[in-house]
Amino acid sequence: MKESETEKIEYKRKLTENFPKEVLAFANSDGGSIYIGVEDDGTVTGVSDPDGTMQSIRNMLHDSIHPDIMMFVHIGAEEIDQHTIIHVRVAEGTNKPYYLVKYGLKPSGVFVRQGTASVQASTEQIRQMIKQADGDVFEENISLEQDLSFRKTETVFSDHNLPFGRQQMQTLGILRDDQMFTNLGLLLSDQCPFTIKAAIFAGADQMEFQDRREFSGSLFEQLEACYEFLQLQNPLSASFEGLYRKDSRPYPDSAIREALLNSIIHRDYSYQASTFVSTYPDRMEFLSVGGLMPGITEGDILLGLSVCRNRKLADIFYRLDLIEAYGTGLLKIRNAYRDSDTKPQILTASNSFKTILPHLVLRKESEKVERLPGKEEVLPGKEESIIRYLEEHHSIVRKDAESLLQVSSTTAVRILKKMADRKMLLRLGEGRNTHYILPDDKC
Secondary structure: OOOOOEOOEEEEOOOOOOHHHHHHHHHOOOOEEEEEOEOOOOOEOOOOOHHHHHHHHHHHHHHHEEOOOHHHEEEEEEEEOOEEEEEEEEOOOOOOOOEEOOOOOOOOOOEEEEOOEEEEOOHHHHHHHHHHHHOOOHHHOEOOOOOOOOHHHHHHHHHOOOOOOHHHHHHHOOEOOOOOEEHHHHHHOOOOOOOEEEEEEOOOOOOOEEEEEEEOOOHHHHHHHHHHHHHHOOOOEEEEEOOEEEEEOOOOHHHHHHHHHHHHHOOOOOOOOOEEEEEEOOEEEEEEEOOOOOOOOHHHHHOOOOOOOOHHHHHHHHHOOOOOOOOOHHHHHHHHOOOOOOOOEEEEEOOEEEEEEEOHHHHHHOOOOEEOOOOOEEOHHHHHHHHHHHHHHOOEOHHHHHHHHOOOHHHHHHHHHHHHHOOOOEEEOOHHHOEEEOOOOOO
16 A cells, blocks of 8 residues: 555454454544555555455444444455455534434544544534534434433423323434434433533622532422522511411512523523522622524513423423523513512623512612611511511520511611610510510410
């Protein structure tokens, strides 16, 4: 052979078990030729059993490479320098990435041609090949992880009396016709790599954490766990208007539900960042990756126009009655605040989307501010919160008031002292043992 090995030419003295790796590397790149019966320096040695070698090649490629690569491979015998060699021509494949079945769709199973060598593809190279072959719709692309289980999703479907077998998976877009799981399947699997991070902050910024959680697993698992956690920050309280009791929460349930669902359904899962839910004393924020779809404005979505980034995922949530119709989520959030002077906010950037829900009780209380000379603001509504707390717990200390009212130690002491001076509370104990009760509390 006069030619040396190149990016498109490979020599093999004999057929080895690593041969499929060389073939799929060419198919994942720009194609090339492999000559069997030729030394690395180009010396022709030939093969002793051309027919048997060609049949072994067919069997190896058929059994060890997925997807089927044979339509891009031509195997033939040639006579060179009075020796019979095998010439394997490999064309660039149209269904990349091709991979070794025993290793799966991961770097250890996917190879590309780099110079005169066949090397493992990077995860990013694999993703790019999938995009080129399947298009740029994330949920429809092949999942890089194929060892998936669906325990939580099966339970959710069962609770709604819906079947969830392989036929249903194909219909929903979770499983392809070639029995490969899609990224939609990855999102609904127990192995879903995307998470929701939730945090409770003590002040108006993120300087001081009170609590933080991370929710993983299937998107259904994350949705349920995160919603339950947020409900702990949204306790039911009672007030009286004349003779009648009125129950309320800091945030409308429907607003939390829709904001959480929107952050899951409409986020861009081609990014690895988590969805963030942050609770502050005066607001709750939902931040997800992925800005508005091209051509859509904030005004469009507020009018109910919906262009869904993850349509198949939204279809599944619709089947499970988690959403009623496309484009209604933000309208429901706005409707939940129809009687409030302060409205929810929608903020967008090129790669992010944030929904901000204002705290209803604090917003109302802030309209009635009383100032103590030379001191920071004290809200009369906080006194009502302390009274309600004592009706249930009978006793309160300074640390309890700090946590309940989300204020500093100094402010908590001042509010309690002021209430005691006005005979609204009875102070007991001294120093660290100081606590307060209602004047008529006998407990």
